[in-house]
Amino acid sequence: MIANELRKAYIDFFVERGHAEIPSASLVPENDPSVLFTTAGMHPLVPFLKGEPHPSGTRLVNVQKCLRTGDIDGVGDDTHLTFFEMLGNWSLGDYFKQEAIQYSFDFLTTKLGVPTDRLAISVFAGDADAPFDQESYDRWIACGIAPERIAKLGKEDNWWPAGGKNPGPQGPDTEMFYWTGAEPVPKTFDPSDKQWVEIWNDVFMEFDRQTDGTFAPLSQKNVDTGMGLERTTAVLQGKTSVYDTERFTPIIHAIEETSQTAYVTHKRSMRIIADHVRTSVMLVSDGVHPSNKDQGYILRRLIRRAVRQLHQLNDREHGIGSVVDACIETLEPSYPVLQQRQSEIQEVIAHEVAAFEKTLTKGLRAFDKLFASSGYVGGEEAFTLFSTYGFPLELTEELVREKGMGVDKEVFVAQFQKHQDISRSGSEKKFAGGLADHSDESKKLHTATHLLHQALKMVLGDHVAQKGSNITQERLRFDFSHDAKMTDDEKREVEKIVNEQIQKKLPVSFKVLSVDEAKKKNAIGLFEDTYAHIGGKVKVYTIGDAKRGVFSREICGGPHVENTGDLQAFALTKEEASSAGIRRIKAVVGDSARKALSIKNR
Known part of the structure; x- marks a missing residue:
């Protein structure tokens, strides 16, 4: 079975069982500055895991694009990838452990034809926070899995997110493993044996870890599953490496x-x-x-x-x-x-x-100067070449070897680790769950993005279309289609329009509409894009009302403030080229905007 066949078989299986197919979200989380990338299928669905109704219902299935930068250094072996696709099905307060496990077992054994004899399972062993997952264990026994093929493991192995140390939706999971070694298949399951390859994970989200470390029950019990497309394809094809499949x-x-x-x-x-x-x-x-x-x-x-x-x-x-x-x-x-x-x-x-x-040219010159001055390029010098010129350690090592010497990698690694620890605090963090910013500041900036989008259309023309956005705690970044650098007058006019809408204190509301209804209401949005395919329904946010007029109507997933007055003020801080035909704006709201406007008006 090739990857595209596995993808189709998975989607079809769950659609036949009442699941609505939803599209993949972007690799770049739209409203979550706590992470750089979408790292798991659950990431875009956190608001719905916490109880917000999903437009497509309570049973969902999709193939999510994922990227994990922690695997960069592992790439080159048989299994590690940075970009991968995750097959996933969800229950949002609908079915739970019994049905989820049965679906997984049936798909593997009936749809894919995986022999039960080549499967092994792990379940949560229990600890002070949550009991042993007896229900999952019993369900697997009922499916025909022998007790000696079921391992009971702790939070580091059978809890998601792993370890249970981060706040947000989480719970115990059960994992499925496939024997990739030669016959005979071992009668017992040893999780440390690398010939047992994990192919699927069913997460039972029933807890919401609080910031103080306590576990509160979620308002609904959810199921979140994940099957790596590339890895499972390799397993089904009898390949030991994902790079030996037709995907690579x-x-x-x-x-x-x-x-x-x-x-x-x-x-x-x-x-x-x-x-x-x-x-x-x-x-x-x-x-x-x-x-x-x-x-x-x-x-x-x-x-x-x-x-x-x-x-x-x-x-x-x-x-x-x-x-x-x-x-x-x-x-x-x-x-x-x-x-x-x-x-x-x-x-x-x-x-x-x-x-x-x-x-490369600059790095080679710098290397020659360093070596000429001291006759030596060690770990510290190698890190200087890396951090200053982006010169790869591997190339420095190659050049040093040609001189009959070596680089002290431990010194380099120590310098790199120090640099990484400093930068990581503001960079990628392990996904803790949540549109990290359901915070007030994030909601304000996200709402400001809608105002900015409409203002740009009014000033520059209807050709303006959103090409990307990013929101942090401090500012918004908005990429849009436009060929020319904005003039000072155009920037002032955009600021003026946005601030006028803020001063009007317009209400912000949303409705879930069909795609046709959204089009009839002239909602801004690419109808081929993510939201347009959420079960044929879209979430349309409106700024304004019938009494004072509608300023903006846009397809979006949120979150937003309830009134534009909450933004207080808006200011552009930068306008620049992003790429050919794409401009980029950075802007702030609130006190930061007031200060920026004050400086501009001096």
Whole structure:
């Protein structure tokens, strides 16, 4: 079974059982500054796990795009990927453990034909916070799983999020493992044996961990499951590596062609290139561009690591374009938008590759100077080259080896860890659950984004369309289609319009409408986009009312303030180019906006 067949079989199985198919959310969380990327299928659904009604009902299924940066250094082995797809089904206060486990067992054994003899299970062993998961254990026994094939493990293994130390929705889980080794299959399940590969995880969310560490029951019991598409495809095909499936072989072939080297002798390098370029393609498609901050920094790092590996394969021309095309070709059946954006994706990645050529040149010069002055380049010097020029440690090591010496990697790692600890505090944090910011400030900034969008249309024209957004605790960032730099007059007019709507103290409300109803009401939104396919329903936020007129009507998932007066004030802080035909605005509200406006008016 190939990946696209598994994807279809999974969706069909759960749709037949009353689940509504919903689209994947973006890799970049729209309203959650606590994380850089969507790391799990549950991430976009947290408000609904906490009890907010979902427009599509209580049973959902989808394939979610996910990205986990913690796996970057592990890429190159058989299983680690940065970008992957997660098959998932949810029950929002509907069915619970009995039905969820039965669905999982039936799909594996009946739909996929997995022999029960090759399955093993783990369940939560229980602790001071929650009891042993007897119900899940009994259900698996009833399905025909032998007791010696069921392991009872603690929070680090059978709780989601792992360890149960972060606030938000969570609970015990049960995991399914497949024996990938030779016959005979062991009669007992040893979780430490790597030949048992995890393929599916059913999470039973019944707790909401408070900030003080206590566990409160959720208003409803939920089920959140996750099956890695790439890993399960490999297992079903009898492959030991995800890179040996049809999802990657065309990409690796393109790398062999451009580098004129063989995969069999350069597996690790080619796997890194395949993974990193594939992830880069998906990030650019979701509106991320290389930069030195946040998501852009991760994209930059991925592209540069791929270029470095091509360099090791003696591909000095860095023919990454053909690899990009191969990635798009393999993913396009699932994500047609990739073909529409192929030129933009190629342009963004090619530009970063060209920029890194300059980095390589500068780094080589700096290396020569360091070595000439001291006759030595150690761990500290290697980190200086890395942090100042983006010069990869691997390249420094290669150059030092040519001099008959070595780099003290422990010193480098210590310096890197120190740097990472400092930057991580404001960067990617483990997903703790929650649109991190249901906080007042986030709601204000998100509402301001709607006002800004409409004001830009009024000042610049109807061609303006949102191309991306990001909200932190301090500011909003809004990318939009427009060819020219905004004039000072245009910026002042946009600010004026937004502040007028704030002073009017307009009400903000929402309704769940059908796509046709939303179109008739002229709601702003791409109807091919995420919200347009949530069971045929969309959430439409309206700013204004019949009495004072409607200023904005836009498809959105929230959260928002209830009155524009809560924003107090609005100010643009920056307007710049994001990419060809795309402009970027940064803005603030409240006291920060008042201060910014005061400075402008002096």
